[in-house]
Amino acid sequence: MATEPAVGFVATPVATLWSDPAAVRPVDAPALAPRADIAAWVSRMDHDQRVGECVVSQLLLGERVLVDELRPDGWARVVAVEQPAARLDPRGYPGWMPAAQLAFTAGPEPSLVVDAVTTGLRDRPGGRVVLPGVVLGTRLAPAGPPVDGFQPVHVPGLERPLWASGGAVAPWPSPATGVLALARRLVDRVYVWGGMSGDGIDCSGLVHLAWRRLGVRLPRDASDQADATAPLPPGEERPGDLYFFARPGRPVHHVGFVSDRGPGHLLHACYRQRLVVEEPMPAERAATLVAAHRVVSGPR
Incomplete structure (x- = not known):
């Protein structure tokens, strides 16, 4: 009997989906860390490296994936179910990512969305940014009422909530603009x-x-x-x-x-x-x- 794939959730602000682990280049190291630094990764690449076809897509914090394979070397073969790709896989977009960028516990259903191009999540209202680089379109689950203009949110892989600036998130879906x-x-x-x-x-x-x-x-x-x-x-x-x-x-x-x-x-x-x-x-x-x-x- 076939085993159902595990369900995982992206635990870094932006996870890169790769065509094959063997295609990864030395310049890609910042994108492979458990908390990927996408800004540093992009800044290190030259004009041609930015269009290398080793990258197939990217996934946002909290995005759900099906995990078809976990390899001993730390790579996971996944399907991004929120990114339809009928020509490649009827379940969603397939590719490879570091397993360390995944959490395997489902949180509450998201009802907020990041409305800023990029924002950071803080350790307390007005406190230190501990999770930078959370991007537009990321869905987040509230973890309680706002405090001093900051919204507590659940983050996959963390027991305690982090805090988003109230101006950076909005109810989802909310067609506030075209x-x-x-x-x-x-x-x-x-x-x-x-x-x-x-x-x-x-x-x-x-x-x-x-x-x-x-x-x-x-x-x-x-x-x-x-x-x-x-x-x-x-x-x-x-x-x-x-x-x-x-x-x-x-x-x-x-x-x-x-x-x-x-x-x-x-x-x-x-x-x-x-x-x-x-x-x-x-x-x-x-x-x-x-x-x-x-x-x-x-x-x-």
């Missing part, structure tokens, strides 16, 4: 292949994360996002809709938001510029534009 305004908060952030945080993000990660903040679960990869959204007749796109790009005879490889800055303007995490940018669509990008789609459920 998806385009959320994505715009990440303009000028660094492009990192597979990234999904303010320290580094890719094109489909930007789309997934902005909609995730609003309580809408989109797939992780651009091609799957195209399958999960509704195509529009030419010229009917509106700000906040999605542009998809593909080369002739190839699957979708890029996605970005329709901008409200003018006809044909695009907000996207740009591989070429290695930044999140909002710009008139370049001619070479327009040549591969294949469709505009709309997310048909959830807040706009």
Whole structure:
């Protein structure tokens, strides 16, 4: 009889999901620690290392995974069930991560979401930041009423709650702003292949994360996002809709938001510029534009 996979919960602010443990490079050490330092990791990488395909995605604090394998060398083969990836695994996005970045005790159901691009959790109200780098879209479970403008929250792997600034969290889901305004908060952030945080993000990660903040679960990869959204007749796109790009005879490889800055303007995490940018669509990008789609459920 097959054994059901264990359920784990991400216990570091941002955990990186790798294609294979053997693909990890020396420069990746800060991302492998039990409390990964994603800002230090991204700052150490050069222009080319930021687009290495050893990274497939990233997971946020508290995100649930199925653990298919725990290896003696400390690596776990997991499936990120909150990141649909139908082409890879019907259960979610598969990959490898350090087992030390997981906790295996379920906490209360989250009802808050981080609304800041990045925030830190403190050891007491107004106290020392002990868990920096918690990012936009992270769901948290309250651990009691606010005190002096700080909200106690449960953190996987910790017995005592930590404290978030009340201004950094909001009820979840709470469509307090449009998806385009959320994505715009990440303009000028660094492009990192597979990234999904303010320290580094890719094109489909930007789309997934902005909609995730609003309580809408989109797939992780651009091609799957195209399958999960509704195509529009030419010229009917509106700000906040999605542009998809593909080369002739190839699957979708890029996605970005329709901008409200003018006809044909695009907000996207740009591989070429290695930044999140909002710009008139370049001619070479327009040549591969294949469709505009709309997310048909959830807040706009």
